Amino acid sequence: MPLSTDEVRRIAELARIGISDAEARAVQVQLNDIFELIGQMQKIDTEGIEPMSHAQGLALRLREDKVSETDRSEPYQSLAPQKDAGLYLVPKVIE
């Protein structure tokens, strides 16, 4: 089922990636080729097959509830585009 340019724009909005109309049209062609490839899956009967989400059927490990990390907020935050008083700054969201 081919994607329309409107659908491409909707997906880009969900992914928070800006896209121009020209880009949406170009990407639309490529995505439809890719979905044609992916569509080969539908020919296979997978009734009753258990989905495999992970290469090994591992359960997540538990650990003791104790502090294992030191405070490294300063070096980490030094990489932020905009910060103030230990806070990450973003454009105002509430007027």
Add this chain to the structure above:
Amino acid sequence: MLNASLKELSAALAQRKISSVELTQLFLDRIEKLNPAINAFITVDAEKSLAQARTADERIAKNRAQPLAGIPVAHKDIFVTQGWPTTCGSKILSNFIGPYDAHVIERFNDAGAVILGKTNMDEFAMGSSSETSFYGPVKNPWGQAYVPGGSSGGSAAAIAARMAPAATGTDTGGSIRQPAALSGLSGLKPTYGLVSRYGMIAFASSLDQGGPMAKSAEDLALLLNVMAGFDARDSTSSERAREDYVRDLEKPLAGLRIGVPKEHFGEGLAADVGQAVEAALEQIEKLGARRVPIGLPNSGLSVPAYYVIAPAEASSNLSRFDGVRYGHRAKEYRDLADMYRRTRAEGFGAEVRRRILIGTYVLSHGYYDAYYLKAQKIRRLIAQDFVEAFKQCDVVMGPTSPTVAFKIGAKAADPVQMYLNDIYTIPANLAGLPGMSIPCGFGRDNLPVGLHIVGNYFAEARMLNVAHQYQKATDWHKREPAGIHL
């Protein structure tokens, strides 16, 4: 020294025939001379490397050195490295300096190895040609009009051009093995969970695995001894006793059963690659192994299933790049949502954006069952094929890639053609099995061909044994590209 094995380098260092500073300088000089043409490295920092080399020389002087002490190793720019730019081949991380060390980097540092630089790669490891890097395409040292493979193409080209004795890579769908094949090297993707992914920038978390790249299987064994091991900071890290991957290298191959899947020798396989692989299988038979015909009936579905699962996980993993905590942020924007849109549109290249869009779509409301769940069921079928196969054989062999290296630009406009490069390597990632590629001859235009070896879970020592025995009987892994001599 440029062609020496890691064992030989280690012995030369221990016997004081050369110091780590001299060895590191030798490779830094090669990089200075050859990298402008090959573009294998994104970052080189001679001062930092030489400081580490001096420390290694002190350790060696006190006779407290481990096997890799003083040996320079290049690292794929996907491993976060303290004090080094770590870009993942992307504009969005172009200003990112590692604030800590990835587990793999830590392990090499602890072993006394020297960080030689950070290698170029497809952006966020999404590609099979190393053309999608924000830092420009990598050239294949065997022919500079050709791609070196990808995504770990910088690591591959660095070793092939003898700018580094060894390197790290990562493999989500073939990104260690395919560049190893196209660049005439040995490369190993370990069993999922064997090498910690702490500090390895995530692409598709149920598939990603780091591993070594080098000239020979013996070198890979030494590197894997450093890289493998449990790490509590990676929730998928395997809790296993440490192994010595060198221990079985010299075992004879008598009685080895090689599974040969007919599906990997059919339509789409180039004749030159098929011939080289067939000759390699005959050679291994002469060493005492025998061939067992096997079937991997669902392996043809691995590319479609992979292009649902990997983009889905990528779209989720890459949501962290939003211009808030680190990385590139757009200069102009109207509001928060506009900042996200512009930052991500500017920061990600075309292939990364495309994969995020695929992933976002297949996970979106109403499509989950038709795509993601369906792909996970097919993943089970593919893994089950291998379970059946390993009842009849010890290792599975075939071609690593359907063709030798292709020209730069040849497949850049056609994503589906590019994706089909990994048709033989993707099944091992989906199943979580270890896979490796070793050089086994040359095809069209004198370009290298790779032999693909897949083993059962945690059978790395056996695979390295098989590869080493083959390399003792052949010299493909010792060949070097013409025209790269100093």
